[in-house]
Amino acid sequence: MIKAIWGLIGAAAFVLSGAVTDVQAQAPKKGGTLQFAISAETPHYDPHGSDTYATLDFSAPFYSTLLRFNLDKYPEVMGDLADSWTVAPDLMTYTFKLHPGVKFHNGQDLTAEDVKATYDRLRSPPAGVVSVRQATFADIATIETPDPLTYRFHLRTDVHFHNGQALTAALAWSANAGGTVPPSARIG
Numbered sequence: 001m002i003k004a005i006w007g008l009i010g011a012a013a014f015v016l017s018g019a020v021t022d023v024q025a026q027a028p029k030k031g032g033t034l035q036f037a038i039s040a041e042t043p044h045y046d047p048h049g050s051d052t053y054a055t056l057d058f059s060a061p062f063y064s065t066l067l068r069f070n071l072d073k074y075p076e077v078m079g080d081l082a083d084s085w086t087v088a089p090d091l092m093t094y095t096f097k098l099h100p101g102v103k104f105h106n107g108q109d110l111t112a113e114d115v116k117a118t119y120d121r122l123r124s125p126p127a128g129v130v131s132v133r134q135a136t137f138a139d140i141a142t143i144e145t146p147d148p149l150t151y152r153f154h155l156r157t158d159v160h161f162h163n164g165q166a167l168t169a170a171l172a173w174s175a176n177a178g179g180t181v182p183p184s185a186r187i188g
Contacts, residue, residue, distance in 0.1 A: 066096065066115065081110065083149075091158040098149040112145035119143055119153070 068080040079085070083099040102110040121129070123137040144152040 064102070081115070092155045094153045094155075096151050096153075098151075100149060109148075111148045112151040113148075115151050116143045116145050 065080045066082050067077045067085075070076040070078040079099070081098055081102060082096045085094060085096040087094055096115070098110060098112060098115070104110060104114075119137055119140060120143070122131050122133050123140055125131040125134065139156045140153050141156045142154045144154070146152065
């Protein structure tokens, strides 16, 4: 019993000595790779129809968004697929220009029609498709695509899109994909 007590005292003395100070003195380093595991199964691979981290964390690396958060200046947003954008003085019309030359995995060019299909699917999903973000985009009255790289949202009310933050949630969807996830991407 006495040996066990002295062993614990010795271990405590070691921990409280300089061994801990070296770890505490290390300066954080930027960059590197963070590896993490998700302890849940994704119910499906449709990022528009899910708000569970098991789907979103898994699928996010495969999609781009219209805007994204600037991680150095959070919660500021910056363009992802959008090269630039303007907001009308009445806050009711948002006009976006896409980066030229962006391609889907199959080589198809991303166009304003694809962005329109994305937001149409989110705000008014086809039969059999669930959009957990339907209410977020319900204030979009119309979407125009005056040319292949320009699209324009006209809003019903001046919701301001929370300074663009709501637009970080819509992962780009091809207009040619139809309303549902292709059967090969379904689980089970």
